[in-house]
Amino acid sequence: MKSQIIPNNPRELAALIRLVEDPDPTIYGHVKDKLIGFGKSAVPAIEETWQQTVAENEYQDRLKNIIHEIRINEIKTELARWKASSNRDLFKGSVILSKLHFPEIDEKKVEEELEKIKQKVWLEINENNTAFEIVKIFNHVLFDICGFESSKNNFYAPQNSFINTVLESRKGNPLSLSILYSIIAQRLQIPIYGVNLPNHYLGFVDEFKTLKMLGFSDDRNVLFYINPFSRGRIFDHNEIENYLRSLNLPFDKDYFEPCSNTEILKRMLNNLSYSYTRVGEEQKVQDLKEIQAILS
Numbered sequence: 001m002k003s004q005i006i007p008n009n010p011r012e013l014a015a016l017i018r019l020v021e022d023p024d025p026t027i028y029g030h031v032k033d034k035l036i037g038f039g040k041s042a043v044p045a046i047e048e049t050w051q052q053t054v055a056e057n058e059y060q061d062r063l064k065n066i067i068h069e070i071r072i073n074e075i076k077t078e079l080a081r082w083k084a085s086s087n088r089d090l091f092k093g094s095v096i097l098s099k100l101h102f103p104e105i106d107e108k109k110v111e112e113e114l115e116k117i118k119q120k121v122w123l124e125i126n127e128n129n130t131a132f133e134i135v136k137i138f139n140h141v142l143f144d145i146c147g148f149e150s151s152k153n154n155f156y157a158p159q160n161s162f163i164n165t166v167l168e169s170r171k172g173n174p175l176s177l178s179i180l181y182s183i184i185a186q187r188l189q190i191p192i193y194g195v196n197l198p199n200h201y202l203g204f205v206d207e208f209k210t211l212k213m214l215g216f217s218d219d220r221n222v223l224f225y226i227n228p229f230s231r232g233r234i235f236d237h238n239e240i241e242n243y244l245r246s247l248n249l250p251f252d253k254d255y256f257e258p259c260s261n262t263e264i265l266k267r268m269l270n271n272l273s274y275s276y277t278r279v280g281e282e283q284k285v286q287d288l289k290e291i292q293a294i295l296s
Helices: 010-019 024-052 058-086 092-098 107-124 132-147 161-170 174-187 237-246 261-278 283-293
Strands: 192-195 201-205 222-227 233-235
Touching: 010 024, 024 058, 058 092, 058 283, 092 107, 092 161, 092 174, 092 261, 107 132, 107 161, 107 174, 132 174, 132 222, 161 174, 174 192, 174 201, 174 261, 192 222, 192 261, 222 237, 233 237, 261 283
Parallel strands: none
Antiparallel strands: 192 201, 201 222, 222 233
């Protein structure tokens, strides 16, 4: 990933954009590298030229490809910065990946929508609520008041993975609904985190070691599990064991414990790769391979 260089002046940038049309592959390669090096600051001017090109031709394709490479590099740079950060904020990571499909995503608008939902939950909760009661309130606000639901008719559509479209449509897949649920919970300092189970679930972390006080001698750190895709249905430890048994999976500790935000984003990328493969978008699949390498 190259560091971005700001073009010296608009005339220089315009001249380079015109040279994209040069038939000499050596000149084109040099100009392309130069424009990509400018980064996102060059995109508006390239887009304007691309839109003004009347007919589909090689020049337009070249401009489109340069814009695409700049945007993918931007995502890779942001994701690498996210990975190097101390907290690896799940909301921020989700927004970065949404730029795959929505390069001009309005992060402030998404933030404001999340804040509205968070406020609705906060108004219903008080300090005397038990963990079970808190989840019941969460479920009521998210699924009854706000109208979120599982997307079953178009389950594999890529838009079911992106946080901005989930907020707009009120529909999502198991992972995106889990991400939404846990982001709001954590902003309210409620210990609900993703658990790396097939189809994805959430776990309500036992911060006060209640299970140990009740005499459980194993390392259970989760009071119970939540499935946002089933309107927040609550499961206990034994039901998760039965679920794993039905899939012929071992009782691996990782299936029962909260996972990192990095693992959640990896799951999101895997889901997107599968979705784009189904609809034949090979370029998107290739982009995802490059992006996945950042989190490896």
